[in-house]
Structure formats: structure tokens, C-alpha cells
Amino acid sequence: MNYQADADGFYGNFGGAYIPEILYKTVENLKQAYLPIIESKEFQEEFHTLLRDYVGRPSPLYYAHRMSQHYGCRLYLKREDLNHTGAHKINNSLGQILIAKQMGKTRIIAETGAGQHGVATATACALMNMPCTVYMGATDVERQRPNVERMRMLGATVVPVQSGNKTLKDATNEAIRDWCCHPADTFYIIGSTVGPHPYPDMVARLQSVISAEIKQQLLEKVGRDYPDYLMACVGGGSNAAGTIYHYLDDERVKIVLAEAGGLGIDTGKTAASLQIGTTGILHGSRIKLMQTDDGQIVEPYSISAGLDYPGTGPMHCNLYEAHRAQVLAVNDDETLQAAFELTRLEGIIPALESAHILGALPKLKFKPDDVVVLTVSGRGDKDMGTYLNQLKIE
Numbered sequence: 232m233n234y235q236a237d238a239d240g241f242y243g244n245f246g247g248a249y250i251p252e253i254l255y256k257t258v259e260n261l262k263q264a265y266l267p268i269i270e271s272k273e274f275q276e277e278f279h280t281l282l283r284d285y286v287g288r289p290s291p292l293y294y295a296h297r298m299s300q301h302y303g304c305r306l307y308l309k310r311e312d313l314n315h316t317g318a319h320k321i322n323n324s325l326g327q328i329l330i331a332k333q334m335g336k337t338r339i340i341a342e343t344g345a346g347q348h349g350v351a352t353a354t355a356c357a358l359m360n361m362p363c364t365v366y367m368g369a370t371d372v373e374r375q376r377p378n379v380e381r382m383r384m385l386g387a388t389v390v391p392v393q394s395g396n397k398t399l400k401d402a403t404n405e406a407i408r409d410w411c412c413h414p415a416d417t418f419y420i421i422g423s424t425v426g427p428h429p430y431p432d433m434v435a436r437l438q439s440v441i442s443a444e445i446k447q448q449l450l451e452k453v454g455r456d457y458p459d460y461l462m463a464c465v466g467g468g469s470n471a472a473g474t475i476y477h478y479l480d481d482e483r484v485k486i487v488l489a490e491a492g493g494l495g496i497d498t499g500k501t502a503a504s505l506q507i508g509t510t511g512i513l514h515g516s517r518i519k520l521m522q523t524d525d526g527q528i529v530e531p532y533s534i535s536a537g538l539d540y541p542g543t544g545p546m547h548c549n550l551y552e553a554h555r556a557q558v559l560a561v562n563d564d565e566t567l568q569a570a571f572e573l574t575r576l577e578g579i580i581p582a583l584e585s586a587h588i589l590g591a592l593p594k595l596k597f598k599p600d601d602v603v604v605l606t607v608s609g610r611g612d613k614d615m616g617t618y619l620n621q622l623k624i625e
């Protein structure tokens with residue numbers, strides 16, 4: 232079984248490139264250009280130098296001693312929270328801006344939910360001296376204010392989007408509208424493994440540095456280059472794609488993904504699109520998404536802005552349908568509990584998104600020898616308001 236994208240960007244029944252005619256040439260040019268650029272020696276050198284000296288890679292693979300005792304396994308945390316700008320998003324933004332430069336683009340746009348992708352892209356734009364416009368739902372502008380301030384300091388223009396739920400889906404719609412108006416000079420840096428082909432595959436390749444490092448680090452630490460379990464949270468799917476990329480066809484490795492259960496998958500207040508979604512087309516890709524019978528998007532809900540999206544990228548839809556990945560919904564309350572648990576047991580404050588996969592640990596049964604690698608996709612600085620509110624309740 233091959234779980235990678237085919238030449239047209241399909242992962243089984245999911246993926247492809249469903250785009251308005253006005254973007255056809257732009258997307259086609261990118262499709263022709265991205266693989267030769269990524270595979271070129273110049274790109275590889277520049278990208279890996281930046282990852283090492285600017286991002287601070289390789290990110291540590293940390294043996295979590297007290298958490299291991301607590302869960303009865305050998306738990307290693309892949310510390311993407313220690314990257315420059317605080318999450319895995321910077322790997323992708325730096326890779327895409329190098330591709331944009333190579334293609335002669337002069338202007339960058341992006342969408343953002345929690346603001347992590349906006350900050351990563353604004354950072355890459357400051358570094359490369361490129362003008363940057365970031366679309367962000369007005370609700371998210373309010374609940375993720377520190378990241379809005381960082382983007383502005385970095386020189387980006389942040390556009391609050393007032394349509395729909397005023398969250399990530401609406402910001403993405405607005406970014407696509409901008410792209411349609413400026414297809415020639417503008418490069419759209421998408422922040423996850425979503426959107427039309429070649430984005431899901433391009434983003435997965437750029438993030439695959441995560442699992443390349445896990446292989447080396449496991450070999451050093453446990454004497455074999457594969458774990459028994461790989462665990463990651465899923466919004467659009469990029470940190471999970473990076474974590475599992477080099478293990479997709481290795482059936483010795485169990486893959487566990489956590490999506491945002493919200494208040495519970497049966498409550499109508501959820502973002503668990505793999506489990507309750509149906510097949511449809513959103514933002515250029517055939518995926519599982521939350522929609523009504525006549526195809527209108529159902530507004531998602533999650534405590535975490537980074538997972539508050541009504542669909543999931545095509546790679547993960549296929550992994551779910553093919554039963555290659557076990558997908559668990561983790562609810563808001565379980566997430567908060569997990570965030571506090573990691574903080575008190577290991578002294579690591581995780582992002583709310585990352586706390587969703589930590590919240591999956593109590594739902595699994597491990598053997599004492601199991602090697603479990605769990606990706607902590609980001610740090611919790613941006614979520615301190617939510618955590619402090621919880622402390623007041625306790």
C-alpha cells in the first residue's frame with residue numbers, strides 16, 4: 232500500500248486540485264516547479280542551513296521520565312515547541328518562501344488560525360525582505376492577540392476577516408480571493424497539508440524533516456530507528472504528516488492521531504471532521520469535512536484556534552479510511568487536563584493543539600517496553616489566557 236500522493240495529488244479517494252479557472256496557470260506552474268526545486272542541491276543546502284542555524288534544528292527527542300512512569304511505556308517527546316517562533320510551522324514557511332523566491336514571486340500572502348502560521352510566515356518574510364499580508368478571522372484576532380502583535384512587529388499586514396464564523400475557514404476563503412486577484416506576482420504560503428495539489432504533498436515534504444530526525448534520534452537512544460507508536464494532533468495535518476512521513480509504509484509502527492472533539496463529537500460543538508465528516512470539496516481539495524446535507528459548511532468548534540477547521544487534509548482522510556491510522560477525538564476538558572499534566576510532570580507548557588494528542592494517552596493501552604514518540608507541535612505561551620482561566624476555576 233502506498234500512502235503518498237499520486238501524480239495528480241490524490242491519496243486514494245482524497246486530494247486533487249479543484250480550483251477556479253483563474254488560478255489554473257498559477258497552480259499548474261507550482262505543480263511543475265516544486266519537486267525540481269525541493270530536490271535541487273541549492274534548495275537543500277539553503278533550507279537545511281536555515282533549519283539548523285535559524286530554527287534550531289534538530290529539535291530534541293526528549294525521554295519524558297515521569298510521563299513514561301505514569302503511562303507505563305517509554306515515552307519520547309519530539310520537541311517542535313522549541314523551534315524558533317514556537318511551533319513546527321516555521322519549517323514549512325521557510326521552505327515555501329525559498330520556493331517562492333526561486334519562482335520569482337515578489338509578494339507573500341497567508342491565512343492563519345491560532346496565529347502560529349501567520350507568525351512563522353511573517354518571520355520568513357522579514358528574513359527574506361518580502362511584503363506579507365496575513366488573513367485572520369476576527370474571532371481569532373481577539374483570542375490570539377499576542378500573535379497578532381508579533382506579526383505586526385515583524386512588518387506584516389494583518390487583515391481581520393469578518394465573514395462566517397470569523398475563524399480559519401473564513402480567513403482561508405479571503406486569502407484565496409486575494410490570490411485570484413494577484414496570481415502573477417503573489418505566492419500563497421498555505422500553513423498545513425490542505426488546499427489544492429501540490430500543497431498537501433509540498434507541505435508534507437517540507438515537514439518530513441521531523442520524522443527524518445526521529446529515525447536518527449531513535450537509533451541513538453533505543454537502538455532501532457522505528458517506534459511502536461507515533462502520535463500527533465491533527466488540524467490540517469502538517470505536524471502529523473511530518474511526524475509519520477518516513478514511516479507511512481512501515482506497518483510495525485502504529486499511528487495514532489488526535490482531532491479536536493470540542494464539547495463532544497455528538498454535541499454539534501466539535502471539529503472532529505475525520506469521524507463525523509463526509510466527503511466534499513473545500514479549499515481546492517476533496518476531503519472529509521463537516522457539512523449539511525446540501526453541502527453547506529457546518530461551523531467547527533474547538534477550544535484551540537489551530538484545530539478549529541471544518542476539514543482535514545487528504546493524506547489523513549486516506550489514512551483514516553484505509554485504517555492505517557487510529558483517530559481519536561479529544562474533548563476540550565480532556566485537553567486542558569492533559570496540558571496541566573504535562574506541565575506538572577515534566578515542566579513543559581504545551582500549545583492547546585498539542586495538548587489534544589497528550590489527551591489521547593489515557594485512551595491507549597501500552598506495554599512497558601513500547602516506544603512511543605509523541606510530537607509536541609508547539610509551546611503554550613499563546614494559550615496562557617485559557618490556562619489561567621482554568622486555574623481560576625480549579
Ligand SMILES: *Cc1c(COP(=O)(O)O)cnc(C)c1O
Pocket residue numbers: 318319320345347348422423424464465466467468469470471537538582584585608609610
Ligand atoms: C497550527 C498548529 C497545529 C495544527 O496544524 P497541523 O497542520 O495539523 O499541524 C497544531 N499545533 C500547533 C502548535 C499549531 O500551531
